Amino acid sequence: MHARRRTEPTLDAPAPTLEAGLDPTAPCTLHSQISQWLRERITTGDWPEHYRLPAEPDLASQLGVSRGTLRRAVRTLVGEGLLVQTRGRGTFVATTVVEPPLAQRLTTLSEALVDAGHPLTTTVIGQEVTEPPAPVAALLEIDGPRSVLRLERVRHLDGTAVARLVNYVRLDLAAAIEHVDFAAHTLFAALEHTCGVTITSARRRFDAVTAGDTTAALLGISPLTPLLHLEQLTFTTDEVPLEFSDVWLRADRLRVTSHLTRT
């Protein structure tokens, strides 16, 4: 599923013959036949996302082609975005979904995507000072009118709406948040830099839901689509609750990942 060291091949075993169906007499070049064979390994799922290709000399020898021919075919697939090469680690099947570590680090979706080199754009659906729903008010430990900023946004990744976010921010702790331009600034950046609030910790809870009418309309999907749903309660210093959010994520575009070690 992800990059890792391979076990050493057994040197005394015969190299398996790969059935690439190469035909040196075919009208198309050998490297384009190799490209097509590699493409099929990926599109059929035989080589899943994160699969690391055998080392170049091994694969070239198994295919019965020169390393130069193999390299040229690999370069074609890198250009198509189907393979990725990491210096010193090898060649991997690319992922078609973005995999932010939202459950493992207190980064926001936008921070995770920007870190991963995915530009994203934001549409602000609503931004209003209001009284939150009773359960949110209880978790944020507030009451009364004009107590929170309710912010509703849609995040777009490569032109596709991938997430709907609804945030409630305590105005008594971050008054300046009211007039921030959220098409241009992220919430955590605005809280930390514009409002000078320290974000210390958060609790996140993930479940799966069907999209429902409102979220489906905003994301342009069927109301029955299963979505990852994230609830977050963010704290400032002294464990004072600062912000509550609901986030719906298109699971076909974003998968939450964790790298964990056994202790």
Add this chain to the structure above:
Amino acid sequence: MHARRRTEPTLDAPAPTLEAGLDPTAPCTLHSQISQWLRERITTGDWPEHYRLPAEPDLASQLGVSRGTLRRAVRTLVGEGLLVQTRGRGTFVATTVVEPPLAQRLTTLSEALVDAGHPLTTTVIGQEVTEPPAPVAALLEIDGPRSVLRLERVRHLDGTAVARLVNYVRLDLAAAIEHVDFAAHTLFAALEHTCGVTITSARRRFDAVTAGDTTAALLGISPLTPLLHLEQLTFTTDEVPLEFSDVWLRADRLRVTSHLTRT
């Protein structure tokens, strides 16, 4: 959403009057009226899961009852499982779902549930030595017949089927796994203790899917139910892949949680 320190109340503000609708002349006792009012706060969602109740003297004074009466009502709701009390931290609205930290720690579902005091039972659906599907074989870096143990289980929590698990374990690394009784033993325990294999790390990936026919039949739910889906690749020493698993979780019974700090 979870336990935390409360902000100090403003001492010069008048205590808000809670509209508990108490009637000292009613035929039922005052503490049972308070119990009913507390119950309604929870069932209406005004007090959500993880909400911490105001301190006992404050709440008693807001309700206009003695601390003894309030305490008796709270005890009733603790008995009903609607409130939980934690020594030194206060009284909280109980959660109705189990919240394993699967995305944050490399514990298994069974370990997380046992740690949380939830007994679970396991039904083994299948246990056979086989050749895995091609994508799994690629991630596990194996080929050939009889290369893995395929294990399929259903986990029950309080009598309800909450998770379907399908695991593929490399037999060359853990031959003794083949004959373990998985109704009585967990996979990680068997790998570590029966097979003497060291589990070092894993990569987990979460998304949301609809249950589909097979999983729905095993969990006794509709095929359209949205489920949390977890893919896991587990490594032993030297980042050698050891085990691949697919897990489907009933999101209405289990929610994956993380407590995160901002660094």
